[in-house]
Amino acid sequence: MSRQGQVVLRRMRDVIVQYRAGRIGLRPLVDDLKAMHDALPAEEELPDRAWRDAFVPLDRIAVEEGGPDREELERRVLRHLGQLESLLGR
Numbered sequence: 001m002s003r004q005g006q007v008v009l010r011r012m013r014d015v016i017v018q019y020r021a022g023r024i025g026l027r028p029l030v031d032d033l034k035a036m037h038d039a040l041p042a043e044e045e046l047p048d049r050a051w052r053d054a055f056v057p058l059d060r061i062a063v064e065e066g067g068p069d070r071e072e073l074e075r076r077v078l079r080h081l082g083q084l085e086s087l088l089g090r
Contacts, residue, residue, distance in 0.1 A: 005044040012036050013088050016081055026077060030055075030062045033084070046087055054083035 012033055019029040033055065058080045061073050
């Protein structure tokens with residue numbers, strides 16, 4: 001993997017850590033992850049299916065973020081973040 005790809009993946013992991021620590025909200029997390037994924041060189045993109053399986057639900061949850069079942073949404077967020085972290089750890 002190129003230096004640029006390594007930096008992008010490291011930064012993606014960092015923003016997930018920031019979210020888990022409560023330093024950033026879900027919408028900024030989703031926006032940052034999307035922008036960083038788009039910045040990866042084409043030949044170094046994450047596997048498309050695995051990325052979409054983890055990212056798309058996060059994007060949808062970010063829209064529902066203020067809903068009545070906040071605890072369930074947070075459980076779903078953490079599950080999908082775990083999928084992303086596994087993907088980024090490859």
